[in-house]
Amino acid sequence: MREPSNRKVWIEQARARLRSTDRSPAGWGYRCDTKVAVEPTVLASLGLLATLDDELDRHIAVESANRIASSQRFDGSIGVDDDSTSPEWATPFAVLLWTAVRSHSREAELALDRILYRRGDPFDQGNDHVVGHNTKLVGWPWVEKTHSWVEPTAHALIALAARRRIDHPHAQEGVRLLLDRALPSGGWNYGNTTVYGRPLRPQPEPTGLALSALSLCGASANSAVVAGIAYLQQTLKDIRTPRSLGWGLIGLTACGARPQNADEMLTQAYNYIADQPTSAIDLGLLLLAAGEPIERLVGTVERQGDDRL
Amino acid sequence: MIPAKIDDKLFLNDLIHVDRRGFLTGASAAIAAGLGARLVADHAPPPWRTRSVFVARASSYQIDLESIVKRGLAELGIGPKRVRGKSILLKPNLVEPYPGSPHINTHPVLIAAVVEAFRSLEAREVFVAEGPGHVRDARLAVEQAGLADILKHLKVEFIDLNHDDVDRIENPLRLSPLAEFHLPKTLRRADWVVSLPKLKTHHWVGATVSLKNLFGVLPGVRYGWPKNVLHQAGIVPSILDLNAAVRPRLAIVDGIVGMEGDGPIMGSPKELGAIVIGENLVAVDATATRLMRIDPATIEYLAIADRHLGPIDARRIRQIGEPIDALARRFEPFKKPPTAEFHDSPRTRSLKETPI
Structure with a gap:
């Protein structure tokens, strides 16, 4: 495939690739050959919406939102794909898409209640301080009945911010958790800061996610955010993988x-x-990073009222 | 869920005549169950029958590693007759991206050598698959490990196991509380899973080699980053259960430059100049730990593995190639520092005390 040299050309190519791999039922998988899953479906849809210039793309996003709504369980949770009841970490992604297409308010509120209910497990290290973070702070886990980690906590906070629920005590604790998990050198990784006193290394993707969440929750003046921005500004210069670059730029833009x-x-x-097989996550994140900032895409709707399309 | 009921007294890796894809699909679960009684009788452990492990001197990544790997496979009786037409999944250790650190991840040059060795034995396909434990961006892990360009050059497919579809497989050993594993469907595609780890000391479990490397097959979308479900279930029993479920066929250990001290990430490089190859992963890991001058019986999961998956006793391991004493070097084990040295550094405290 000929390499596009400018923004307009690659965005159009990326959008076309996403459209051509949209499947029935509506949605995308992590790869072309894997089943439809919530996270790639939401990120691809948000990417189309963030660079929207065609009602067809809006229709695709709405169809995806409808499909995800149809998979919601009675307790408000959303599995990672149709065949899974657990883990539930994809639930905030559904909220983001419903918010962006301004639909499914009732489902989104049910999902938020579930998110606020189903949080990570704290644990007491006692005097054996193996890990450096505050293990009693509670955020969100990848898998139910496990510890809280950076990325799922950021996912939950972004969804809560999109629905104006950041004043909830659990959201505030999630913010404190993210600040607590900031690495001494700046930035975030998956969620261990130090092990036996030795600081671990930051990574671009969790740093971009944490910055997005903290910014949307009004914590952008915190010194951990400032240090995270500095880390990303230095690191992203050498990053070309869409996932890390995408979330990194989304985080920097939010700040x-x-x-x-x-x-x-x-x-x-x-x-x-x-020239690689289409990855809906990669394309969605690149489009999301190129287009309308996430705070405008999902952060400006009111909580009340079902304005389903 | 796919049943995988097997008597846990079985030496599971001995089920080599049961097609592993069939095993995973469940089509052969009944076959496995049917074979159970006979295999227990044939291979009632312990004591194990002797397992062969090949140790080669490999002074650097610049030498002809492909020839060394080929020689090791030949010494172990792995030739075209056994490999021809097979699909080979290479599972390296790419736990975390960090450019310019040859001691964290399996070296790409060794991975390339193994690809070429299996191609020369007429494998139908050879591909690389991994689910990094600390990052979701597998492309970044592959690129910063220096592997991306090599895979492209060799036209080798890479599959990100973290985001794969899954099969639910009953936990056949049940040493941990996990009733089942969600294994990536990509495992079904492979006739052989080859564990291709880096040799390291490890701050939680003492040493990490080919058995622990299997944590990376579990999809992060089901187990998280880190794969905290396994930590909750117990790292030691999870290592053994997972190996019993995945049933890797071979291990090729990158001990050319290993890691000592605070592994698996923050330790220091340690030149050893060795490659270890074998079909029984317990025997391979026992041999590899001896090369680090660590007694495998002091590594809890190896000591327990000796009762379930293979031998660690040197008398039950047939050593081929270089003698251990010719290559062994003492790896500094991880030493837990005094609590006062690592609890709440000033920097950590300042971050925690900063108001929102």
Whole structure:
């Protein structure tokens, strides 16, 4: 495939690739050959919406939102795909898409209640301080009945912020958890800061997610956020993989620190995957990072009222 | 869920004549169950029958590693007759991206050598698959490990197991409380799963080699990052249960440059100059730990594995190639520092005390 040299061209190519792999039932899998799953479906849909110039794409996103709603369980949770009742970590993604397409308010509120109910397990280290973080703070886990980690906590906080629920005590505790999990050198990883006193290394994707969540929750002035921004600004210069670059740029943009050459970085990242099989997550994140900022995409709707399309 | 009922007294890796894809699909679960009584009689452990492990001197990543791997496979009786037409899944250790650190991840040059060795034995396909335990961006892990360009050059497919569809497989050993595993469907595609770990000391379990490396097959979308479900269930029993469920066929250990101290991530590089190959992963790991001058009986999961999956006793391991004493070097084990040194550093405290 010929490499696109500018923003407009690669965005159109990415959108076309997503459209061409949209499947029945509506949605995308993690790979072309895997079953439809919630996270890639939501990120691909949000990517289309963030760069929207066609009602057809809005229709695709709405169809995806409807399909995800149909898979919601009575307790409000959403599995990672149709065949799973657990884990539930994809539930916040459903909330984001419903919010972005301004539909399914009732389902979104039910999902939020579930998110607020089903949190991570704290544990008491006693005097044996093996890990450096506060293990009693509660955020969100990847899998029920396990500990809280950075990325699922950020997912939950972004969804809560999108529905204006950040004043809930559990959301506030989630914010405290993210700040507690910030690495001494700046940035975030999956969620261990130190083990036996030795600091671990940050990674771009969880850092971008944490910055997005903290910014949407009004904590962008915190020193951990400032250090995270500095880490990403330094690191993203050498990153071309869509997942890390995408969340990294989304996080920096949410904090008002988008690099001037972001478009160039995204073009390079698209070129990097241009000849590879379509990944809905990769394309969705690149489009999301290129288009309308996430706070505008999902952060401006009111909680009340079912304005289903 | 697919049943995998097997007497836990069985030496599970001995079920080598049961097609592993069939085993995973459940089509052969009944076959396995039917074979159970006979296999128990044939291979009633312990004591184990002797397992062969090949140890090679490999002074650096710049030498002809493909020839060394081929020689090791030949010494173990693994030739075209056994490999021809097979699908080979190579499972390296790519736990976390960190450029320029040859001691964290399996070296890409060794992975390439193994690819070429299996191709020369007429494997139908050879592909690389991994589910990094600390990051979701597998492309980043592959790229920063220096593997991306090599895979592209060799036209080798990489599959991100973290985001694979899954089969639910009953836990055949049940040493941990886990009743089942959600194994990636990609495992079904492979006739052979080859564990391709880096040799390291480990701050939780003492040492990590080919058995522990199997944590990376479990999809993060089901087990999280880190794969905390396994920690909750107990790392030691989870290692053994998972190996009993996946039933890897071979291990090839990157001990050219290993890691000592605070492994699996933050330890220091340690040159050993060795490659270890064998079909029984317990015997391979026991041999590899001896090369680190660690007694395998002091590694809890190996000591327990000796009762379920294979031998750690040197008298039950037929050593081929270089003698252990010719290559062994003492790896500094992880030493837990005094609590006062690591509890709440000033930097950590300042972050925690910063108001929102």
